[in-house]
Amino acid sequence: MTATTNDECVLKWCNEAGEHRTHRQYVMSSVCWHRTWLVGVNVAQPEGEPRRVEFTAASRWAAPVAVTLQPDEAEAVGQALIEAAARATR
Ligand SMILES: [Zn+2]
Numbered sequence: 376m377t378a379t380t381n382d383e384c385v386l387k388w389c390n391e392a393g394e395h396r397t398h399r400q401y402v403m404s405s406v407c408w409h410r411t412w413l414v415g416v417n418v419a420q421p422e423g424e425p426r427r428v429e430f431t432a433a434s435r436w437a438a439p440v441a442v443t444l445q446p447d448e449a450e451a452v453g454q455a456l457i458e459a460a461a462r463a464t465r
Pocket residue numbers: 377384385386389390391395397398399
């Protein structure tokens with residue numbers, strides 16, 4: 376565990392404060408679909424493990440979900456989102 380007594384993590388890229396076992400950088404969060412969903416994208420690195428991408432979704436009506444993705448999987452999902460958005464606006 377990265378025990379920190381001050382507010383900042385020793386890793387400069389990490390946005391977490393205080394004690395934490397997973398380093399995390401919050402890349403984006405957005406309120407979506409008629410303000411009913413909060414969607415987030417993070418870089419996460421549990422202690423001793425490689426970095427990965429987290430895709431999170433939360434709403435008032437469902438339990439929050441966090442999907443963990445390998446970087447190449449996140450790129451594939453990102454490309455699919457762009458393609459789907461383009462098709463949805465045609
Ligand atoms: Zn950290």
